[in-house]
Amino acid sequence: TTPTLDCKGRALILDRVRVVGIVNVTPDSFSDGGEHAGADAAVAHGLKLAEEGADVLDVGGESTRPGADEVSVEEELRRVIPVIERLARECPLPISIDTSKPEVMRAAVAAGAGLINDVYALRREGALDAAAALGVPVILMHMQGEPRSMQASPQYDDVVSEVHRFLAERIFAAEMAGIAKKQIVVDPGFGFGKNREHNLALLAQLERFGELGVPLLAGLSRKQTIGELTGRDDPHDRVFGSVAAHVIAAQRGAKLVRVHDVAATVDALKVWNAVAAQPLPRAKA
Numbered sequence: 466t467t468p469t470l471d472c473k474g475r476a477l478i479l480d481r482v483r484v485v486g487i488v489n490v491t492p493d494s495f496s497d498g499g500e501h502a503g504a505d506a507a508v509a510h511g512l513k514l515a516e517e518g519a520d521v522l523d524v525g526g527e528s529t530r531p532g533a534d535e536v537s538v539e540e541e542l543r544r545v546i547p548v549i550e551r552l553a554r555e556c557p558l559p560i561s562i563d564t565s566k567p568e569v570m571r572a573a574v575a576a577g578a579g580l581i582n583d584v585y586a587l588r589r590e591g592a593l594d595a596a597a598a599l600g601v602p603v604i605l606m607h608m609q610g611e612p613r614s615m616q617a618s619p620q621y622d623d624v625v626s627e628v629h630r631f632l633a634e635r636i637f638a639a640e641m642a643g644i645a646k647k648q649i650v651v652d653p654g655f656g657f658g659k660n661r662e663h664n665l666a667l668l669a670q671l672e673r674f675g676e677l678g679v680p681l682l683a684g685l686s687r688k689q690t691i692g693e694l695t696g697r698d699d700p701h702d703r704v705f706g707s708v709a710a711h712v713i714a715a716q717r718g719a720k721l722v723r724v725h726d727v728a729a730t731v732d733a734l735k736v737w738n739a740v741a742a743q744p745l746p747r748a749k750a
């Protein structure tokens with residue numbers, strides 16, 4: 466049977482690698498178009514990504530970049546709720562809310578979000594219970610430390626084993642809180658408390674996470690490791706490197722990839738999915 470995530474009635478069928486399109490909602494103060502400019506731009510961008518072939522839209526108040534300061538609950542709600550309401554109405558795709566705050570989870574699901582994408586893997590106070598009560602699929606991501614300081618000097622004895630153990634613990638915690646295992650997705654959290662060799666080790670050994678028995682999401686899009694490997698300082702110039710990384714992730718078991726450049730990734734994965742769908746030669750008698 467094919468794993469299928471029930472995102473508040475919108476099915477996400479994991480019969481092939483699926484593309485999660487990133488919709489960052491910038492604060493209105495950053496955009497000079499008036500009090501809804503940030504939301505208008507985010508909604509337009511989400512609809513564009515849907516046109517390009519995204520399977521999911523991941524809406525976030527952009528509070529999880531390395532070095533970022535905390536965004537208040539009120540500010541996060543002000544940014545993301547209008548965007549989720551409009552996208553849920555105008556677009557048939559499942560919408561994931563990128564948040565760690567229980568209040569934002571509840572409001573976002575009420576507004577139409579059908580998945581929770583939590584970079585803290587539901588470790589904040591009340592998050593496990595909120596997610597369990599909402600009954601939507603959850604993406605549990607590994608992070609070492611906090612966004613503000615996690616990239617200072619990340620340390621591991623064995624990054625793959627330590628991330629694997631963390632994700633196993635978070636799956637257990639989620640199940641104990643009443644979240645069905647079939648609603649859980651895990652994610653090694655590229656760039657969240659990892660340097661280049663940590664990220665490359667995680668990608669090289671991505672198959673290890675298959676042991677956890679739940680679908681895996683990989684998110685390398687435009688990240689610093691891609692920039693370092695390709696010598697592209699401007700994140701907008703990291704499309705080809707990001708596509709390569711996500712094809713490798715698909716080859717090594719990722720079922721979802723979280724990307725900025727949806728059209729490019731969709732084309733690359735159309736090739737990958739076609740080959741993956743080929744029947745294997747019959748074993749010799």
Ligand SMILES: Cn1c(SCC(=O)Nc2ccccc2)nc2c(=O)[nH]c(N)nc21
Nearest residue numbers: 529563606652654655684687688689700
């Ligand atoms: C919300 N979120 C983020 S934000 C960080 C980011 O994109 N940085 C970044 C973006 C562009 C350029 C440089 C860095 N990354 C993930 C991820 O890898 N997995 C899951 N599940 N959620 C995630």
